[in-house]
Amino acid sequence: MGANNEVQIEIRSVSKRFGGVVALDNVSFQIRRGELLAICGENGAGKSTLMKILCGQHLDYDGDIVVNGETVRFSGIKDAERFGIGIIHQELNLVDELSVAANIFLGRELSRFGLLCQKTMNERAAAFLNQLQCEISPSIRVGALRVGDQQLVEIAKAIGLGAKILIMDEPTSALTESEVTRLYRVITSLRQRGVTILYISHKMEEIFHLSDRIAVLRDGRYIDTVDTANVTPRQIAQMMVGREFVQTDLRRASKHGENGEQPVLAVRGLWRSWPGHAKHWRLKDICFDVHAGEVVGVAGLMGAGRTELFECLYGCCGDEFGGDIRLQGEQVQFKHAQDAIRHGVSMVTEDRKRFGLFTNLTVRENVTLSSLEQFTSLGWISSRKERSVCRSIIERLRVKLAGQEAEIQSLSGGNQQKCLIGRALLNQPKLLLLDDPTRGIDVGAKAEVYQLLNELAQNKIAILMSSSELPELILNCDRIIVLCEGRQTGMFSASEATEQAIMEAATAIDVRDTSISN
Amino acid sequence: MEFVKKYLTEIVLILGIFVVFGVTAIFNDAYTERFFDNVTTLILRPAAILGIFALGAAVVIIAGGIDLSSGSMIALSASLVCITTMVFCKLLQPDADDPTGVVPVWVVCIAALITIGVAILVGSLHAWLITVVQLPPFVATLASLVGLRSLSIVMNKAVSKQFGAEAVIVNIQDSRYLLTNAPWWLPLAIFLTLALILWLILNFTVMGRHIYAMGGNETAARLSGIRTDRLKWFAYCFAAVTASIAGMLLASSVLLADPQSQGTGGELFAIAAAVIGGCSLSGGVGRVSGVVLGALFLRVVIDAVAKLITSGNSANYEGMIVGLLVVLAVALNEVTGSSAGWRKQFFPGALGVVALISIGLLFGSVIAFSLTLSDQVANSWLIGIIVALVTSSVLSLIKLLAWQLGKTKSHALSKL
Numbered sequence: 012m013g014a015n016n017e018v019q020i021e022i023r024s025v026s027k028r029f030g031g032v033v034a035l036d037n038v039s040f041q042i043r044r045g046e047l048l049a050i051c052g053e054n055g056a057g058k059s060t061l062m063k064i065l066c067g068q069h070l071d072y073d074g075d076i077v078v079n080g081e082t083v084r085f086s087g088i089k090d091a092e093r094f095g096i097g098i099i100h101q102e103l104n105l106v107d108e109l110s111v112a113a114n115i116f117l118g119r120e121l122s123r124f125g126l127l128c129q130k131t132m133n134e135r136a137a138a139f140l141n142q143l144q145c146e147i148s149p150s151i152r153v154g155a156l157r158v159g160d161q162q163l164v165e166i167a168k169a170i171g172l173g174a175k176i177l178i179m180d181e182p183t184s185a186l187t188e189s190e191v192t193r194l195y196r197v198i199t200s201l202r203q204r205g206v207t208i209l210y211i212s213h214k215m216e217e218i219f220h221l222s223d224r225i226a227v228l229r230d231g232r233y234i235d236t237v238d239t240a241n242v243t244p245r246q247i248a249q250m251m252v253g254r255e256f257v258q259t260d261l262r263r264a265s266k267h268g269e270n271g272e273q274p275v276l277a278v279r280g281l282w283r284s285w286p287g288h289a290k291h292w293r294l295k296d297i298c299f300d301v302h303a304g305e306v307v308g309v310a311g312l313m314g315a316g317r318t319e320l321f322e323c324l325y326g327c328c329g330d331e332f333g334g335d336i337r338l339q340g341e342q343v344q345f346k347h348a349q350d351a352i353r354h355g356v357s358m359v360t361e362d363r364k365r366f367g368l369f370t371n372l373t374v375r376e377n378v379t380l381s382s383l384e385q386f387t388s389l390g391w392i393s394s395r396k397e398r399s400v401c402r403s404i405i406e407r408l409r410v411k412l413a414g415q416e417a418e419i420q421s422l423s424g425g426n427q428q429k430c431l432i433g434r435a436l437l438n439q440p441k442l443l444l445l446d447d448p449t450r451g452i453d454v455g456a457k458a459e460v461y462q463l464l465n466e467l468a469q470n471k472i473a474i475l476m477s478s479s480e481l482p483e484l485i486l487n488c489d490r491i492i493v494l495c496e497g498r499q500t501g502m503f504s505a506s507e508a509t510e511q512a513i514m515e516a517a518t519a520i521d522v523r524d525t526s527i528s529n
Numbered sequence: 530m531e532f533v534k535k536y537l538t539e540i541v542l543i544l545g546i547f548v549v550f551g552v553t554a555i556f557n558d559a560y561t562e563r564f565f566d567n568v569t570t571l572i573l574r575p576a577a578i579l580g581i582f583a584l585g586a587a588v589v590i591i592a593g594g595i596d597l598s599s600g601s602m603i604a605l606s607a608s609l610v611c612i613t614t615m616v617f618c619k620l621l622q623p624d625a626d627d628p629t630g631v632v633p634v635w636v637v638c639i640a641a642l643i644t645i646g647v648a649i650l651v652g653s654l655h656a657w658l659i660t661v662v663q664l665p666p667f668v669a670t671l672a673s674l675v676g677l678r679s680l681s682i683v684m685n686k687a688v689s690k691q692f693g694a695e696a697v698i699v700n701i702q703d704s705r706y707l708l709t710n711a712p713w714w715l716p717l718a719i720f721l722t723l724a725l726i727l728w729l730i731l732n733f734t735v736m737g738r739h740i741y742a743m744g745g746n747e748t749a750a751r752l753s754g755i756r757t758d759r760l761k762w763f764a765y766c767f768a769a770v771t772a773s774i775a776g777m778l779l780a781s782s783v784l785l786a787d788p789q790s791q792g793t794g795g796e797l798f799a800i801a802a803a804v805i806g807g808c809s810l811s812g813g814v815g816r817v818s819g820v821v822l823g824a825l826f827l828r829v830v831i832d833a834v835a836k837l838i839t840s841g842n843s844a845n846y847e848g849m850i851v852g853l854l855v856v857l858a859v860a861l862n863e864v865t866g867s868s869a870g871w872r873k874q875f876f877p878g879a880l881g882v883v884a885l886i887s888i889g890l891l892f893g894s895v896i897a898f899s900l901t902l903s904d905q906v907a908n909s910w911l912i913g914i915i916v917a918l919v920t921s922s923v924l925s926l927i928k929l930l931a932w933q934l935g936k937t938k939s940h941a942l943s944k945l
Contacts, residue, residue, distance in 0.1 A: 327752055352754040366752055371745035371813035380742055381753040383735045390734045434753065 019044040019207055020065070020176065025074035027060055034060040035072070038233040040226055042176075047198070047208045049218040049239070051251055052228035058211050061228070062178050065209075066098040067091030089118075097174030099165045101181045107154030112136035114153050115168045139167040142204075143197045158314065159190030166197060177201065178209045183217060188518050195221070213480065215244035227251055230453060273340055274300035275442050275473035276324070281334035283316075283323055283497075293319045293330065294497045299490075301442065301473040306464060308488030309477040310513050315494040317477040318361055321446045324475070325358040326351045338442065352381060357435035359428075361446035361477075367431045368419055375401045375415040378430050382437035404433040408463065425456020432463065443467065445476040449483060461487055481510045493517050538807035542822040546829050553833040560836075569713040571832050572825075577720035578782075579798055580824035582775040583806075584720075584727050585768030586799035587820040591731070592764040593744035593812030594659070594666035598673035599772040599799050601681075602651060603792030606644045606776030608681040611699040611786035612688050613640040619692045632703040641777060648773035651677070652766030659765070660758040674796060681788035699786045708782040716778050720821075723771065728817040736763065745813030772799075794848070801851045802827050805858040827854065838899060849895065876928040885924035893917025 020042040027035040035057045042048055052058050063069045065076065067085035075082050078094050085091045105114050112129075113120075115136045121128045136149035145163050153161060162182060169177055183191050198208065198221060212218055218225060219239060227234040227250040234250050281297040294316050301307045309317050322328040324336065326345025336343055338354055345351040351358070360366035369377055378401050379386075386396035401415050408429045412422055419427060428448060435443060445464075449457045464487055468474060478484050484491050485508050493501035493516040501516030533540065554560040560567050582599045589596040617636045618628040651673065658669035682697055689696045704710065731737035743750040743757050751757050772795070780786050806823025808815030830850055835843035864873065876885050897913025900906045 325752075347754075347756065348752050349754040349756055358752065360749075360752055365746075366749050369742050369745040369749060369813070372741060376738060376742075380738065380750075381755070383738060387735050390736060392733055392735060392738065394733075438754075 017044045018042070019079060021075075021077040022061070022065075023075040023077060025061065025064060025072055025076070027057075027064065027069060027072040033231050035064075036231045037074070038228070038231075039074075040233055040236055042207060042209065043224075045202065045205050045207055046223045047202060047210055047221055048236075049210045049212060049222035049225045050228065051212075051218065051225055051247055056228040056251070057231040058228055059180060060231075062098060062180060062209065062211065065091070066096050066178060092172050092174070095173060095175030096178070097169030097172055097176070098178040099162065099169065099180065099182055103158070103161050103165055105153045105161055105164060107152070109153060110150050111140075111147055111153055111156075111164050112149035114164055115139060115149070115171050117168070119172075135171070136167065139171050140164075142170065142200070143167060144200065145193065145197070157190075159186045159193070162186070162194070163197065166201075170201075174206065176207045176209070178211070180211045181213065182210075183212065183214065191217075215247065218247070219244060272302065274302045274337075275339055276301040276475065277335075277337040277340075278324075279335040279337075281320070281323060281332070281336065283319055283328060283332035284330045285497075286330060290497070292497060294323065294332070294494075297334070297492075297494075297499050299492050299499070299502065301475050303441070303471045303473050304468050305490070306468050306474045306476060306488045308484035308491040309475065309494060310481060310484055310491050311477075311494035311517050314496070315517065316497040317494060318446055319497070320494065321358060321361075321444050321475075321477065324351075324442075325356060325444055327358075352438050352440075355439070355441035356444065357381075357438045357440035357442075358444035359431050359435050359446065359448055361450065363424070363427060363431065363451070368427060370418075370420050372419065373416050374405075374410075374412055374419050374422070374430060377419045378404060378433045379437065381434055385437070400437065404437060405430075408433050408436075409459065423453070423456070425452035425459070428452050428456070428460065429463075432460075436467075440472060442473045442475065445474065447477055447479055449478065449480070457483075481513055484508070484513070485510065536818070538819045539816075539822055542806070542819070542826045546822070546826050549826075549829050549833050553836050557836040570709075571835075572828055574708075574713065574716050574782075575832075576825045576828035577716040578775050578778050579802060579828060580720045580821055581716070581723060581778070582768075582772040582795065583799040583802035583820055583824045584723055584817070585771030586796070587803040587806065587808050587815055587817070588727065588731075588740070589666075589764045589768045590800070590803050590808045590810060591744050591812065591815045592740045592760060593747055594761065594764065595670065595800070595810070596655070596765060596768040597667065597670040597796045598651070598655070598677060599768060599775075600792045600795030600797075601674050601677035602648065602769055602772035603776035603779060603795050604786075604788040605651075605677045605681045606648060606773035607780035607791050608685050608699065608786040608788045609644045609647055609773075610637075610640045610777045611701055611780055612685060613643050614701060615699055616688065616692060627702055629700070630702045632701065632706065637706060644773050644777060645770055648769040649766050652769035653762060655765040655769070656758070656762040660761055678788055681786075685786065685788060697787070697789060701784045704784065706781055707784050708778060711781075719774065719778070723774075724817050724821050727767075731817060736760065740764065741813055743812075798827065798851060801855045804855055807862070809862070810859075827851065830854065838903065846899075874928075874931045876924060876931070881928055885921055885928065888924060889917045889919075889921030892920045 018041045021039075022041070023039050025035055025038045026033070038057070038061060050058050050061070060069065064072050067088045067090050070085065070087070076085075077083070078096075083094060085094075106117065109117070112133045112135075116132050121132050121135075133149045140147050140149065140163070143163055143166060145160075147156065147160055147163065153164060156164070166177070182194060186194060201208065210218070210221060222239045224236055224238055225242065225247060226236040227247065229251060237247075277300050279298050281294060282292055283294040285291055285293040297320060299307065309320060311317050319328075323332045324345075325348055327348050333344070338356065343350075343354060345354070345356075348358070369380070372380070375398065379397050382400075383392060383397075386393045386400060398415060405412070405415070410422075410426050410429045410433070412426060419430065422430065432445075432448070449460055452460070461483075464474060464476070476484075476487070485505075488508070489505050491501075491503045491508050491513060492499055493503070493513055495517050501513065503512060503516075550560075582603065586596055586599060614632055614636055615629055617640065618625075618632055621633075621636075622628050655666075655669050655673065658664045658672075659666050662669075685697050685699055686695050689699065708716070731740065739750065739755045740760055740763075742753070742755060743760050747757060772792075775795075776792060779791055802824040803815065803820050804810065804823070805826060806815065806819030806821070808820065831847055834846050834850055838846060874881075876882070893913040893916045896916045897910050900909030900912060906912065
């Protein structure tokens, strides 16, 4: 696997700011020709930002990128492609309605006299896919493929572009085990052809299996690059967080539900339909309880149905769903988020930007939005009360900001998230649903969110949270339920929960499903 | 400074109103000779009528939608108020030659209530199409734009046939209801009252806050427990009711209903006033003060052109003015809001070349056409060609300058 010491890309003091937030701070390191360099760092460490600069998505940054000894400044993604840099995004960039071949040749279609050469494109696409040793028909619609196959189409597309440097952003996050094995095979064959690979992942097992070297970023700063052979996963984890893992036990000592107290939320046999999909259901046979003062975690890979579960409980589910959902004994099935809020259920959504923030409103207006009724009479807002309520919640959650009237976008991700948690708390919920509450916020803010979860649980609020990071769930939750492809495949108490056990449950694909994917 | 930054749109509009008014006063002595008459009948009254339904358009735009139906809603309301009045009069005095010669006040009141009731029904229909059938607002109200006007024509014909002779135009004879016989400030008072109510709703009530939230991020609003369907219902009903009030005022200003011409293009004028007043078509942004001034500014400019173009039908120029103002207002918003600002390159590549040629041609031909129509200058076509050439050259110069600047900038960057 021709890894040598020749430098292919050098990153020289690259910095990038988003408004007031420093995403990358003077990052410099080198990428060698033909190597597989794993890039590690927690969420918000700046990995994705750096990769977006490398592939020409972010054009506005300080510092230099040197490719093959030449200082380059890409004018866009196309320009980066000319230098042989391709990227496989975590969220795939394919057009569902077009065929595999059409996707592979998207933007550079082969044509003669202005007419498309369908046949040639199909043949070439088949050739690319063959190089990857996978059998996908080039004429099939991409939307009909499974995620793992779609990813291979993306890789074939990058190869078609003549990529010499391939960036893979958490490529296995949505794959089944057999698909991961196939991806490893593809990566091996790519490296035999001399392709340099930048591999972003959170999963130590993969990193240590695949990589030659590991580069670590933390809070936008470059920490170090080490040879994989000379380190242990534990050392890498330490470099990522910058301190020894202190397993502070945030979990509450009391046992919940053992003395027969009624749970705040009891779910039995919950199902949710999936119209138009071969599987017919997104969720099936989900059963669990959440007691007052208890934090229950929902684990699962991408597409396992975590967000879909939250949507059913919060009444913002677009599909038909059913089963027995009891809130303090009363059977409920919410039709609208307002019903849920009135029954004491509040949710903080997963995608802050798309489903949480109102960028046209101030911090105060964002925080008080769903609880305005508390300080209104006859629909009239008392601005004095509103301000004081907002001030007290901001102080309680320790939000750092210039003032209530600041623009919500001027806050850092962590403080924005606290504002959204504040919005949910102002509804005085009995049950708080937190869908990946630490997504995209920095390490310090995460710790504060954990602290807050603990405080809320001590105040007897029942909390159901999901996270894409297992250590986070293990750290915070009294119990963890595991979803896999819409089914509940495990339930662990705090003492039983290990990453290993949860991951096994989360990838418990039955034989039938595996046979389809191959 | 905060204040200036926040209310920049309003400040610019007030300045603009005075500048346009002042320039018109210099070139045309109508203002100086009959100042009061001119300001009340040619500016304030039409501006108030325009402003009334612009408020409705603005609410819908702030709520993140669009209402294209106001022009046709105006026609329908004008027809409805006249035709119901006529029907009542005929029923009261079946044998009179001139049944609408003396119309009791209560009849007019009932006709107005019926009209507003129908407006609420139309608004509700829009809300239903948008929230339940899930049509895009553009499509739902586009259907009304074409549908309501032809409905009014058919309605007028059918009802008048039932009660006498078939006719599209419905006349009311009782001149007491002519708007010019009412105090000049009446439409203005209605306008300002509606503006005040809307201002209070948008700024001080839960519903107002929710409307801004929905316009800014509809999904997030729904997830925050906001009943977005009800808000849309309110927005589209408010738009329809304001249009119907404007329609009734318009009918009373000529004492007849003519669905073939009344309110044509009204929807675009309303949207233009809202946009000039600082509403963003992507939703969530806009203030009542801006919309009020936007309507006034639009009217002042239209009136100025009518005063300055003394021959021919000045109404023919209205479309061009509205188009130009809307493009300028939105472009100004975009340019001041974007990070590149004025350093942005406006005429890049081949499209830029085509754009600067077509802007030059547009300016030249407008000048040539209007000079020819005014009969004041002999070589109007020559002047037009010169204007076209000069405009294109000036824009080309800007293009070249920006290109040079861009080159030195990227050069400097690569050296760093």
